[in-house]
Structures are given as structure tokens and as C-alpha cells.
Amino acid sequence: MSATTPTAKTSAPAARRAGPAAWLQAAPLGLVFLLFFIVPLVLILAVSFWDATEYELIPAFTPKNYIAIFEGCGQFGDLCVTLKTYVSTLKFCFLAWIFTLGIGFTVAYFLAFHVRTVAMQTVLFLLCTIPFWTSNVIRMISWIPLLGRNGLVNDMLISLRLVSQPQEWLLFSSFSVVLAFIHLFTIFMIVPIFNSMMRIDRALLEAALDAGATPWQTLWNVIVPLSRTGIIIGSIFVITIVMGDFVTIGVMGGQQIASVGKIIQVQTSYLQFPLAAANAVILLAMVLMIIWALTRLVDIRKEL
Amino acid sequence: MSEHESEAQPAIEPAIPSTTDEVSSTTRRTLLKAGVAAVAITGFPYVKASDKLVLRYLGTAVNQDKAIGEKFKADTGIEIQYIPVTTDEVTKRAVTAPNSFDLIDTEYFSLKKIIPTGNLLGIDVKRIKNADKITTLFTKGEVNGKKVGDQGTAPKKVMFLEGPKSKKFSATPTQYMTLIPTVYNADTLGIRPDLIKRPITSWSELLNPEFKGKAAILNIPSIGIMDAAMVVEAMGIYKYPDKGNMTKKEIDLTIKTLIEAKKNGQFRSLWKDFNESVNLMASGEVVIQSMWSPAVTAVRTKGIACTFQPLKEGYRAWASGFGVPSTLKGKQSDAVYEFINWFLDGWAGAYLNRQGYYSAVLETAKANMEPYEWAYWMEGKPAEKDIKSPNGDLIEKAGKVRDGGSYEQRLGSIACWNAVMDENEYMVKKWNEFVAA
Numbered sequence: 001m002s003a004t005t006p007t008a009k010t011s012a013p014a015a016r017r018a019g020p021a022a023w024l025q026a027a028p029l030g031l032v033f034l035l036f037f038i039v040p041l042v043l044i045l046a047v048s049f050w051d052a053t054e055y056e057l058i059p060a061f062t063p064k065n066y067i068a069i070f071e072g073c074g075q076f077g078d079l080c081v082t083l084k085t086y087v088s089t090l091k092f093c094f095l096a097w098i099f100t101l102g103i104g105f106t107v108a109y110f111l112a113f114h115v116r117t118v119a120m121q122t123v124l125f126l127l128c129t130i131p132f133w134t135s136n137v138i139r140m141i142s143w144i145p146l147l148g149r150n151g152l153v154n155d156m157l158i159s160l161r162l163v164s165q166p167q168e169w170l171l172f173s174s175f176s177v178v179l180a181f182i183h184l185f186t187i188f189m190i191v192p193i194f195n196s197m198m199r200i201d202r203a204l205l206e207a208a209l210d211a212g213a214t215p216w217q218t219l220w221n222v223i224v225p226l227s228r229t230g231i232i233i234g235s236i237f238v239i240t241i242v243m244g245d246f247v248t249i250g251v252m253g254g255q256q257i258a259s260v261g262k263i264i265q266v267q268t269s270y271l272q273f274p275l276a277a278a279n280a281v282i283l284l285a286m287v288l289m290i291i292w293a294l295t296r297l298v299d300i301r302k303e304l
Numbered sequence: 305m306s307e308h309e310s311e312a313q314p315a316i317e318p319a320i321p322s323t324t325d326e327v328s329s330t331t332r333r334t335l336l337k338a339g340v341a342a343v344a345i346t347g348f349p350y351v352k353a354s355d356k357l358v359l360r361y362l363g364t365a366v367n368q369d370k371a372i373g374e375k376f377k378a379d380t381g382i383e384i385q386y387i388p389v390t391t392d393e394v395t396k397r398a399v400t401a402p403n404s405f406d407l408i409d410t411e412y413f414s415l416k417k418i419i420p421t422g423n424l425l426g427i428d429v430k431r432i433k434n435a436d437k438i439t440t441l442f443t444k445g446e447v448n449g450k451k452v453g454d455q456g457t458a459p460k461k462v463m464f465l466e467g468p469k470s471k472k473f474s475a476t477p478t479q480y481m482t483l484i485p486t487v488y489n490a491d492t493l494g495i496r497p498d499l500i501k502r503p504i505t506s507w508s509e510l511l512n513p514e515f516k517g518k519a520a521i522l523n524i525p526s527i528g529i530m531d532a533a534m535v536v537e538a539m540g541i542y543k544y545p546d547k548g549n550m551t552k553k554e555i556d557l558t559i560k561t562l563i564e565a566k567k568n569g570q571f572r573s574l575w576k577d578f579n580e581s582v583n584l585m586a587s588g589e590v591v592i593q594s595m596w597s598p599a600v601t602a603v604r605t606k607g608i609a610c611t612f613q614p615l616k617e618g619y620r621a622w623a624s625g626f627g628v629p630s631t632l633k634g635k636q637s638d639a640v641y642e643f644i645n646w647f648l649d650g651w652a653g654a655y656l657n658r659q660g661y662y663s664a665v666l667e668t669a670k671a672n673m674e675p676y677e678w679a680y681w682m683e684g685k686p687a688e689k690d691i692k693s694p695n696g697d698l699i700e701k702a703g704k705v706r707d708g709g710s711y712e713q714r715l716g717s718i719a720c721w722n723a724v725m726d727e728n729e730y731m732v733k734k735w736n737e738f739v740a741a
Contacts, residue, residue, distance in 0.1 A: 055399050055417045055420050088740075149589050254574060255523045269390070270525070271400075
């Protein structure tokens with residue numbers, strides 16, 4: 001997303017001139033996009049209609065992969081695997097989004113409006129990025145000894161006599177998955193929201209105060225609407241990552257919780273590429289719809 | 305643009321690549337978790353400028369021991385570059401990227417998918433010095449003249465090709481082998497005897513409600529389904545005509561049993577990488593689970609009691625071996641044959657036997673082991689001295705007997721082999737339902 005917006009911005013004046021030089025200047029990026037973005041996507045779309053055996057792909061045009069995915073989905077009562085998986089993935093997506101938004105907004109607000117000096121802001125902001133010095137997977141795995149049956153949290157709870165039995169829901173559960181998502185992805189909310197907040201004219205806040213607004217009214221009627229762009233960009237980051245995730249759900253969910261990404265991964269590892277491609281196309285359509293809905297709320301191109 | 309924005313901007317930059325990391329991080333996770341193997345990879349950088357031969361060895365982390373690569377290099381000057389991936393990923397690469405390795409170490413059951421692509425060459429047994437000494441378990445499906453269970457993809461079914469470039473298996477021995485066996489074993493359930501505190505004798509215990517929330521099964525469909533089938537039979541639910549080649553109905557039944565257990569909270573976790581199984585067991589998250597022998601050894605070397613429990617229904621066996629990609633030529637090809645010959649020559653075999661595996665050529669391995677070691681590992685006799693792992697960690701104190709007894713007792717009790725079924729696609733689909741349930 002972030003890569004397409006600058007292109008759109010720079011190509012707007014270029015289109016007005018529309019000289020060959022402008023086309024030439026846009027060509028390299030255009031080619032890169034064509035080669036590494038459009039072509040693979042078209043291939044995935046094509047392969048999703050192919051047939052396959054255990055060891056070879058057979059070019060064809062068959063809807064059977066899509067039919068296989070939605071097999072049994074028409075019945076009432078018990079949901080089919082695909083729908084169940086999407087419901088579960090959307091649930092995680094929503095939980096991760098609401099929490100990262102809440103925490104991310106609060107942190108960004110603190111950084112932007114409560115920290116007075118630019119130097120301090122820089123230091124605190126860099127502090128937020130420190131977790132990125134190690135890999136995602138390590139940050140995830142570090143939770144395991146903490147939350148396990150004989151982990152630190154359980155030891156503490158037992159020694160404080162808050163519980164008599166180790167709490168099993170701490171690890172390999174929906175709880176641990178959501179916790180890991182929040183831990184991993186809050187920064188994606190903080191950065192764009194902070195960015196938007198820093199661009200709010202401080203005079204507006206004073207004006208709100210002078211007009212008799214309470215701090216809450218200022219927050220809700222001035223700051224939130226003006227941070228909209230950041231909130232939407234952050235939401236797009238978090239939602240797209242969580243929708244496609246299979247590693248976090250795998251590691252933190254004890255491989256027992258399904259996600260769309262996980263299904264695609266299992267299918268590719270069993271060489272069922274057409275089936276995986278069909279799943280990917282559906283997932284992509286789903287995510288694009290969410291993003292489309294989000295961009296209806298704010299015109300990112302105009303506001304950036 | 306404000307001053308602060310220019311601070312914020314670079315911070316987004318590192319964030320963006322890490323989103324794409326999600327996609328590639330299975331491989332990375334395998335690398336990370338496969339501690340030893342990961343060290344091996346960084347320890348052997350691929351230097352193209354030098355004239356030295358480097359063999360790219362594709363396989364699972366379990367089989368890629370740093371010490372074996374180092375010893376081979378010391379003996380021959382040829383470097384081994386390990387590419388550790390998961391079992392499924394080995395097959396996938398063999399089918400989709402046959403030029404990405406010089407030597408493949410894969411399970412026999414994967415051959416049903418790989419051989420029809422023509423990506424592997426029949427290995428000329430005349431170029432393998434010890435070919436005639438390879439154990440009869442592979443060539444005839446026998447242990448000391450006694451037939452063992454052959455349900456599933458037993459190696460003897462896929463051991464030979466009709467010709468060097470054939471895509472068809474031969475039912476009778478020929479000059480061309482698909483894989484030269486490296487290691488094999490008979491797997492069973494691993495348990496924590498200190499936490500279970502009673503004898504375990506049947507596969508059915510895996511789904512015993514007594515171990516609710518403390519059991520685990522492995523999440524590699526081709527192997528997990530076999531463990532599940534052993535459990536279903538042991539519970540007396542159903543007797544399969546051939547566990548290794550189920551009908552759709554049988555698959556449904558097996559998965560249904562698993563799903564019921566999962567909904568009742570039987571499983572603490574599922575695992576895919578052998579290191580995960582070690583952690584689950586060592587941390588006490590799980591007390592009974594599908595397990596592999598080196599994982600049991602790894603738990604024990606931490607000083608934690610763990611038994612690879614022999615069960616009355618028998619073992620689920622597996623075997624892996626070296627295959628040669630059909631594109632390999634010249635010097636690289638000679639080096640690969642040299643490595644395979646070296647591997648069968650005894651040092652590596654002895655090393656693997658000491659890890660609790662079994663090696664393909666027993667007599668050369670025996671020559672490289674102390675008599676007391678051989679007696680403990682292979683003859684099922686009580687240990688005369690303390691038994692140590694190849695790294696020198698204590699595995700078993702003097703006087704103890706190996707789980708499952710002698711080679712003959714253990715491999716003679718094989719009930720089935722890891723398998724690729726005719727209904728594999730359906731099975732994987734149903735397995736996904738189990739994971740999603």
C-alpha cells in the first residue's frame with residue numbers, strides 16, 4: 001500500500017504533462033510492479049483453475065478447486081471448514097485490530113501530546129522500535145517459557161496463592177495468539193498514528209480549549225478525526241498481516257487453531273498448488289474488500 | 305512536512321519488510337528451531353571462488369548432524385552444506401526445484417510423489433561398495449529371515465527402479481536403487497514415566513481422557529494419520545485391512561476420532577518440528593505424545609526421564625535414504641557417490657546407532673563401535689558401562705536396557721510404515737479439518 005501511494009502522487013503532475021520523458025521516468029517502477037506484482041498475481045489466478053496430481057500441475061480450466069473449498073458450505077447447522085476457518089481468522093483479526101488500535105493510539109497520543117521535547121520524543125519513539133532488533137519468531141517464542149504450565153506466570157500465580165492449579169488457557173490458546181499479535185503488531189499502529197498526530201496544528205487544540213471543550217471533547221472531536229489517516233493506515237497494516245498469518249497462530253496456538261494462511265501452507269507443502277492458489281485468491285478478495293471499505297472512510301491519497 | 309515526520313518515516317521502513325517475513329518464516333522457523341543444523345549452515349559458507357567441492361545436502365534437521373559433515377570434510381576435503389527443512393518441504397523441493405540440491409535425504413514414502421517426476425536418478429548399485437550388505441529389511445522386508453509388517457509405504461515396495469532413468473518402481477531387485485538407506489527406526493509413543501507413574505502398554509493411551517490436555521500428536525499428515533490409525537485399532541474401534549492405504553471412509557473414521565478427542569481438549573499442542581516435541585516433553589506441557597527417537601534422547605540428555613515406550617500393537621516404522629538428482633553431472637556426481645560410500649563405511653553408521661537410530665549397513669557400523677555399545681544398542685543387553693551420546697552426554701546409566709530391546713525384537717515388531725496413500729489429497733483435506741476443528 002505505502003509503495004503505491006507515492007507513485008500515484010508523483011504520477012499525477014506527470015500525467016498532466018504526459019511527455020515521453022515522464023513515461024520514461026515512470027517506466028522502471030512500472031516494470032518492477034508488472035514483473036513482481038501483477039505477473040505473479042495473474043499466475044496465481046491462472047493456477048487456481050488448474051488441475052493437479054501429487055507431482056504435476058496440469059494446465060486446465062476447471063472450477064473444481066473452488067468447489068472443493070466450499071464443499072459442504074451450503075448446509076445449515078455445522079459450518080464447513082472454510083467458513084469456520086474464515087470466522088476464526090476474522091475473529092483474531094478483529095481482536096488484534098481493536099487492541100492494537102487502543103494501545104497504539106494511547107502510546108501515540110502520549111508521545112505526540114504529553115512528551116514536550118523533540119529529543120525525548122525521538123528517544124521514546126526509538127525505544128518502541130527496539131523489539132524489531134530481533135526477529136518476529138524469537139519475540140513470539142519468548143512467550144512460551146513465560147506462559148507455559150510450569151512457566152513464570154503460573155509459578156507466580158501459584159506462589160501468590162491466586163490459583164491452586166496451573167492455568168492451561170495461558171498458552172496454546174486463543175488468548176496467547178491474540179497476546180502475541182498485540183505484542184508483534186502494535187508498532188504498526190503507533191507509527192502512522194503518531195505521524196498523523198504530529199501534523200495536527202497545535203493551534204487547533206488551543207482553539208478547542210478556548211471554545212470551552214473538555215479534554216475528552218477535544219480528543220473525540222479534534223484529535224481522532226485528524227488522526228484518521230494514521231488510524232486507517234495502521235489498521236490496513238494490522239488487518240492484512242493478521243489475515244495472512246500462519247506462523248503466529250501456529251506457534252502460539254499449539255498448531256491447533258486453524259487460519260486461512262495455515263491451510264494454504266499445508267496445501268502447498270503437499271503440492272496441492274491449484275487448491276492453495278484458489279484459497280489465496282479468495283483470501284486476497286476478502287482482504288481487498290476490507291481495505292476497500294476502509295479507504296471509503298478516508299481518502300488516503302488526498303490526506304497524505 | 306514537519307520535522308517529526310522525517311523521524312517517523314524511516315521507522316516505517318524496517319516495518320514493511322518484516323510483514324513479508326511472515327510468508328517466509330516457516331523456513332526461518334525451521335532454521336531457528338533446528339539449532340544444531342542452523343549452526344552447521346552458518347559454519348559452512350558456500351564459497352564459490354575456491355576450488356573446493358561443496359555438496360548441497362537437502363534433508364530434515366534430524367538427520368543433518370554437524371559432526372558427520374565435519375568428519376567427512378576431514379576425511380575427503382569435500383564440504384557438506386546442509387539445507388535443513390521439514391519433511392514435507394523436502395518432497396516439495398524435490399518435485400519443484402530439483403536443481404537446488406546435489407544430494408537429497410528423504411523418506412521412502414515421499415518417493416511415490418518424487419519418482420514419477422523423473423527428478424531422481426536410479427542409483428547404480430555397482431558404484432556403491434557396500435550395496436550388497438544393506439540390511440534385508442530394505443531389500444526383502446525381512447529381519448533375520450522373518451517378514452515384518454508391510455502396511456504403508458514399506459521400503460521394499462519402492463526400493464528399486466526398472467532402469468536408471470525409469471519413472472516406475474520394480475517389484476523385484478534390480479541394479480538401480482531409488483534411495484540408499486541412511487537411517488531408519490521403529491517409532492512409538494514417548495512418555496514421561498515420572499509424571500505418568502504407571503505402565504503404558506498400548507497406543508490407545510494417547511487418547512485416554514486421563515491425559516486430557518497433556519497429549520500431543522504430530523502435525524505431519526502422512527505420519528500423523530498412521531499414529532492415529534494405530535490408536536484407532538488399539539482402541540478397538542476399527543481394524544484396517546491396510547492402514548497405509550485407507551479408503552475415504554476409513555480416513556473419515558480416523559479423522560472423526562481425532563476431532564472428537566481434540567474437541568474434548570485431549571491435545572495440548574500439535575507439533576511439526578522435532579525440536580518442538582523435545583520442548584513440549586521437557587517442559588512437562590505434554591506427558592504422552594508421538595515422538596521420534598532422537599527427540600527422546602534429547603529430552604534425556606537434559607536429565608529428564610523420558611521413555612520411548614514399546615507398545616503391544618507394534619511400531620510405526622520409517623526409513624530415509626540418499627537420492628541423487630538426475631541433473632547431477634561430472635565432479636559433483638563423483639563427490640556424491642563418494643559421500644554415499646563414505647556414509648555406509650561405518651563411522652557415520654556408528655554415530656547414528658549411538659543416537660538411537662539404526663544404520664543401513666550393520667557390520668561396518670559394528671566395527672566402529674565399542675563392543676559394550678553394540679551390546680546395548682543392538683543386542684538389547686544391559687549396559688556394561690554408562691552409555692553416552694555421540695556428544696558425550698550421559699544417556700543411560702550402566703545396568704539399564706534399551707527401550708524395546710534388541711534390533712531383532714524392535715524392528716521385528718514393525719506394524720506399519722509411514723505412507724503416501726492413494727487417497728492422499730483427500731486425507732490432507734480431512735487432516736486440515738482436524739487442525740481447524
